Amino acid sequence: MRFTRLRLVGFKSFVDASDFVIEPGLTGVVGPNGCGKSNLVEALRWVMGESSYKNMRASGMDDVIFSGSGNRPARNTAEVMLAIDNSARTAPAAFNDADMLEVTRRIEREAGSVYRINGREVRARDVQLLFADASTGARSPAMVGQGRIGELISAKPQARRAILEEAAGISGLYSRRNEAETR
Numbered sequence: 001m002r003f004t005r006l007r008l009v010g011f012k013s014f015v016d017a018s019d020f021v022i023e024p025g026l027t028g029v030v031g032p033n034g035c036g037k038s039n040l041v042e043a044l045r046w047v048m049g050e051s052s053y054k055n056m057r058a059s060g061m062d063d064v065i066f067s068g069s070g071n072r073p074a075r076n077t078a079e080v081m082l083a084i085d086n087s088a089r090t091a092p093a094a095f096n097d098a099d100m101l102e103v104t105r106r107i108e109r110e111a112g113s114v115y116r117i118n119g120r121e122v123r124a125r126d127v128q129l130l131f132a133d134a135s136t137g138a139r140s141p142a143m144v145g146q147g148r149i150g151e152l153i154s155a156k157p158q159a160r161r162a163i164l165e166e167a168a169g170i171s172g173l174y175s176r177r178n179e180a181e182t183r
């Protein structure tokens with residue numbers, strides 16, 4: 001599962017549609033302070049199903065919507081699209097009918113988020129499971145934020161186990177078992 005494109009519209013400082021092609025190999029994002037580097041990483045985490053606005057440096061999920069600047073009015077919606085190369089057909093069965101998956105999350109002020117995979121509306125859980133199975137996702141240890149290394153070192157054994165299980169890609173299985181048991 002390889003990310004090939006990230007498109008942002010109205011997300012944080014990216015007021016206009018911004019399209020980024022993600023080439024194979026290592027990608028670096030460089031730029032002066034405040035140009036939106038961290039916003040870009042947050043967009044990636046957001047489209048993968050981040051549910052905590054605190055993890056988005058926000059005081060409410062609507063804060064991810066462009067809030068206006070000197071000469072630009074605020075927007076009422078934000079959208080992030082992540083395109084995934086699925087030619088190896090490793091996506092969960094429900095979404096494994098295409099070589100390319102486009103995962104979209106759109107938020108409207110005071111109306112919450114809607115997720116889509118290849119145009120079909122899905123639950124946040126479907127998106128979260130899609131990435132959990134690929135050992136990535138909003139909470140994945142593949143996304144190392146400031147202070148996270150210190151957290152791993154000082155974590156209690158159970159919390160550390162959760163981090164390692166996420167890295168091993170089995171946390172999606174636990175979620176499904178819990179879901180099955182509560183039905």
Ligand code: ATP
Binds near residue numbers: 039
């Ligand atoms: P640094 O090098 O200091 O880490 P950075 O490139 O990571 O900087 P970001 O933190 O991604 O920068 O971007 C910060 C900018 O994004 C600030 O100018 C802030 O005002 C702007 N910003 C954040 N949220 C919004 C929003 N909802 N609407 C408009 N602008 C926003």
Ligand code: MG
Binds near residue numbers: 037038039
């Ligand atoms: Mg930053």
